[in-house]
Amino acid sequence: MTDLERILTRVERPARYVGGELNTIIKDWERVPVRIVFAFPDVYEVGMSHLGMHILYHVVNSRDDALMERVFAPWIDMEREMRREGLPLFSLESHRSVCDFDVVAFTLQYELSYTNVLNMLELAGIPLECRARDSGMPLVVAGGPCAFNPEPLAPFLDAVFLGEGEEALHDLVEVVHRYKGGGREELLMALARVPGVYVPRFYQPEYGADGGFRRIVAQAGVPAKVVKRVVRDLDRAPYPLRPIVPYLEAVHDRAVLEVFRGCTRGCRFCQAGAIYRPVREKRPETLLDQAEALLSNTGYRELSLSSLSTTDYSHIKELVAELVERYGNEPVNVSLPSLRVDSFAVELARSVQGVRKSSLTFAPEAGTQRLRNVINKQVTERDLLQTVETAFAAGWMRLKLYFMLGLPTETLEDVDGIARLARMVLDKGRECGAPKGRLAVTVSTSSFVPKPHTPFQWEPQAPLPVLRERQAFLQGRLKGKNLVYRWHDPETSFVEAVFARGDRRLAPALRRAVELGCRLDGWRECFRFDLWQQAFAETGIDPGAYAYRSYGYTDALPWDHLDSGIDREFLTREHAQALAGETTRDCRNDQCTGCGLCPNLEIEPYVAEAGTGAPV
Amino acid sequence: MPRFRLCYRQEGRARYVSHLDIVRAFERATRRAGLRLLYSQGFNPRPKLTFAAPLAVGVSGCREYLDLELEEEREPVEVLEALRSNLPDGLVPVAVRVVADGPALMSLVDRTRYLAVGPVPEGFDARALQAELAAFLSRGEIVVERRSAKGLKRKNIRPGIYSLRAGINGGKLCLSMELKAGAGNVRPDEVLKALGERLPLVPDDFAVLRTALMSRDNQLLWGGKGDGE
Numbered sequence: 001m002t003d004l005e006r007i008l009t010r011v012e013r014p015a016r017y018v019g020g021e022l023n024t025i026i027k028d029w030e031r032v033p034v035r036i037v038f039a040f041p042d043v044y045e046v047g048m049s050h051l052g053m054h055i056l057y058h059v060v061n062s063r064d065d066a067l068m069e070r071v072f073a074p075w076i077d078m079e080r081e082m083r084r085e086g087l088p089l090f091s092l093e094s095h096r097s098v099c100d101f102d103v104v105a106f107t108l109q110y111e112l113s114y115t116n117v118l119n120m121l122e123l124a125g126i127p128l129e130c131r132a133r134d135s136g137m138p139l140v141v142a143g144g145p146c147a148f149n150p151e152p153l154a155p156f157l158d159a160v161f162l163g164e165g166e167e168a169l170h171d172l173v174e175v176v177h178r179y180k181g182g183g184r185e186e187l188l189m190a191l192a193r194v195p196g197v198y199v200p201r202f203y204q205p206e207y208g209a210d211g212g213f214r215r216i217v218a219q220a221g222v223p224a225k226v227v228k229r230v231v232r233d234l235d236r237a238p239y240p241l242r243p244i245v246p247y248l249e250a251v252h253d254r255a256v257l258e259v260f261r262g263c264t265r266g267c268r269f270c271q272a273g274a275i276y277r278p279v280r281e282k283r284p285e286t287l288l289d290q291a292e293a294l295l296s297n298t299g300y301r302e303l304s305l306s307s308l309s310t311t312d313y314s315h316i317k318e319l320v321a322e323l324v325e326r327y328g329n330e331p332v333n334v335s336l337p338s339l340r341v342d343s344f345a346v347e348l349a350r351s352v353q354g355v356r357k358s359s360l361t362f363a364p365e366a367g368t369q370r371l372r373n374v375i376n377k378q379v380t381e382r383d384l385l386q387t388v389e390t391a392f393a394a395g396w397m398r399l400k401l402y403f404m405l406g407l408p409t410e411t412l413e414d415v416d417g418i419a420r421l422a423r424m425v426l427d428k429g430r431e432c433g434a435p436k437g438r439l440a441v442t443v444s445t446s447s448f449v450p451k452p453h454t455p456f457q458w459e460p461q462a463p464l465p466v467l468r469e470r471q472a473f474l475q476g477r478l479k480g481k482n483l484v485y486r487w488h489d490p491e492t493s494f495v496e497a498v499f500a501r502g503d504r505r506l507a508p509a510l511r512r513a514v515e516l517g518c519r520l521d522g523w524r525e526c527f528r529f530d531l532w533q534q535a536f537a538e539t540g541i542d543p544g545a546y547a548y549r550s551y552g553y554t555d556a557l558p559w560d561h562l563d564s565g566i567d568r569e570f571l572t573r574e575h576a577q578a579l580a581g582e583t584t585r586d587c588r589n590d591q592c593t594g595c596g597l598c599p600n601l602e603i604e605p606y607v608a609e610a611g612t613g614a615p616v
Numbered sequence: 617m618p619r620f621r622l623c624y625r626q627e628g629r630a631r632y633v634s635h636l637d638i639v640r641a642f643e644r645a646t647r648r649a650g651l652r653l654l655y656s657q658g659f660n661p662r663p664k665l666t667f668a669a670p671l672a673v674g675v676s677g678c679r680e681y682l683d684l685e686l687e688e689e690r691e692p693v694e695v696l697e698a699l700r701s702n703l704p705d706g707l708v709p710v711a712v713r714v715v716a717d718g719p720a721l722m723s724l725v726d727r728t729r730y731l732a733v734g735p736v737p738e739g740f741d742a743r744a745l746q747a748e749l750a751a752f753l754s755r756g757e758i759v760v761e762r763r764s765a766k767g768l769k770r771k772n773i774r775p776g777i778y779s780l781r782a783g784i785n786g787g788k789l790c791l792s793m794e795l796k797a798g799a800g801n802v803r804p805d806e807v808l809k810a811l812g813e814r815l816p817l818v819p820d821d822f823a824v825l826r827t828a829l830m831s832r833d834n835q836l837l838w839g840g841k842g843d844g845e
């Protein structure tokens with residue numbers, strides 16, 4: 001028995017660590033010059049549900065000169081055993097030490113995974129600070145949504161990839177190949193010249209005498225601003241039609257078909273809606289072909305139509321009808337992850353679900369029309385009530401409603417509005433004759449976190465005591481039969497807010513938090529707010545100065561040198577309109593609202609021909 | 617509808633997969649292979665796929681069995697080939713045959729054989745080990761603790777140990793055991809643990825392989841005398 005085999009008998013779900021799943025690719029290590037390990041800073045089940053990983057795995061492994069393997073954050077029991085036996089972090093495919101790879105590529109999906117990034121580096125035996133890594137050590141890179149402000153991680157990351165990775169990864173492979181065996185500095189300089197690549201060490205932040213962030217200065221030879229990468233033609237972009245099929249049940253255990261990228265609704269709190277612009281659809285024929293290949297290559301019984309707002313796909317009705325026609329008897333279920341608040345969406349959900357056994361989820365996000373206008377969530381009370389009526393009439397009995405607490409300008413009246421809406425929905429259910437025993441309206445709230453590159457990037461987060469108070473208030477208002485209230489702990493949102501708009505001075509606090517034992521912060525049972533507070537205190541950081549900071553339009557922002565393609569003027573205009581309670585229309589269907597992205601990146605939105613799929 | 621019995625090996629990385637996940641892996645493989653499994657009727661249709669005996673996580677099996685029911689007639693060799701090219705690496709189909717309707721596969725299994733291979737305890741040779749095992753088995757009671765949904769339970773495993781033999785092969789201790797399956801079953805790790813209390817051996821150091829599943833009358837599930845294998 002090897003050390004690993006011995007350890008595996010002692011941990012929960014050892015299949016998380018060994019690989020060997022269907023469609024895994026194991027290449028001949030000696031014959032492949034560029035070796036990358038994709039590192040997902042959360043556990044296997046979460047990481048394997050992430051579409052981006054499957055895409056990049058496919059992109060890199062389709063090259064002859066490169067290989068990509070996978071590694072995930074070990075769960076607490078595995079970490080304990082690994083440390084005890086002195087076993088370094090290893091990849092799933094070849095069980096090789098992560099530190100043997102040329103590149104360790106992290107994806108940064110949420111701020112609460114930052115501790116896992118550092119912990120994984122540590123477990124791999126890779127020096128945390130880039131400056132301490134010599135040329136024998138892997139290059140540590142990162143991408144994903146949080147790459148749009150990676151400053152708190154800047155000292156630990158050699159390079160950061162902004163925007164979509166399908167094409168940028170090819171550049172990475174080529175540069176690494178060319179500079180293999182050479183000096184670190186030359187390699188990094190070459191990377192810094194690749195479009196969309198940010199090499200933090202070539203950029204120096206400056207702070208004012210008052211401690212405020214002043215600006216970031218690019219060294220000679222690297223671009224002052226790094227502009228995100230974007231795939232022009234999603235229809236022809238590489239797509240993993242032979243994705244790895246985990247043995248373990250992943251969080252999303254199904255085949256995933258990406259229908260389009262980008263979202264045009266312009267919700268002002270939403271970072272994904274900002275950084276994945278413009279909207280780019282695939283053609284229905286492409287999607288049908290891909291669906292066929294995915295199902296036959298995986299054997300999944302569920303096909304999820306994925307995007308930020310799938311109901312908005314221009315041919316959604318035809319696509320769903322065709323899929324149900326082809327696979328309805330297999331039995332294969334088609335699922336729609338996010339439903340728009342309208343009857344059309346419910347009808348669509350009805351057409352894919354023969355038996356209405358599960359619940360439907362809608363996200364009005366705010367409790368009053370006033371506040372929904374502020375955030376540009378264009379859903380009226382009438383829309384919602386009509387929608388739920390359709391849902392109840394169609395036989396659903398369990399509905400879930402998502403809201404955010406602490407949105408800019410929110411008052412108690414808005415919070416009360418959430419309870420009021422929930423009750424109206426419940427009344428509708430009773431009116432529609434949903435049986436008392438089975439009727440359930442669940443309200444879930446999360447706390448608003450201001451995110452970079454959105455119109456709300458200047459806004460402070462609501463103070464923790466206020467969030468707790470509003471949550472308690474809502475809890476009081478949502479007591480009663482058939483009502484369920486669920487919430488996210490505001491403390492985690494607070495830490496998220498600190499890092500979302502953080503700068504490099506947070507790095508020591510992050511490092512200290514990891515030393516104190518913070519990891520897997522996205523898991524309620526692991527999150528230790530007390531340790532976080534201790535880490536901030538010991539490193540002299542006032543976290544509130546980050547989370548509660550209100551920026552002026554002319555203030556420098558720590559992510560100003562990272563360009564999402566959207567004009568700053570558009571964001572300020574949106575912010576001002578938000579405060580005035582004015583909405584901005586959807587930019588789908590040739591109704592450009594002038595965010596500047598398309599001209600800036602010389603790209604055009606692509607909607608698969610006429611037909612909006614929207615109700616008339 | 618035709619019912620097929622598959623004999624397969626579960627080895628390598630697949631030995632770390634739990635039984636529930638193995639069931640799903642086979643279900644998906646049949647779908648990829650274009651074999652139309654029969655599904656139960658109702659709200660949540662379940663595939664007609666039944667296993668002889670779940671394998672514990674970490675243990676390999678070189679003669680595992682499952683029955684699958686298909687919607688249509690197929691040649692056994694076709695089923696075998698279809699599965700061969702559609703299963704992940706550690707699940708290896710060995711043979712397929714048609715079986716008549718009969719009792720559920722699981723109810724046939726009465727005993728299981730295992731081979732556990734690990735380091736030879738310091739200071740023992742084959743003879744000394746045989747003597748230790750004889751003394752071990754001569755006890756009327758061998759009590760182990762088993763974790764269940766209701767907490768720890770004490771359990772006498774002696775009646776479920778039909779045989780236990782030791783040999784030294786290539787510098788390794790090889791323990792072969794024949795244990796009770798089904799109600800009153802004994803697991804190989806329980807035997808190792810109990811042995812570890814009298815011999816200097818660490819159960820985690822042993823690689824465990826299930827070599828056979830047998831029915832009450834000592835027949836292999838495939839047919840043929842259990843001893844003849």
Ligand code: SF4
Pocket residue numbers: 264277278279587588591592593594595596597598599605
């Ligand atoms: S430039 Fe216009 S069309 Fe393009 S993403 Fe921005 S608002 Fe939409």
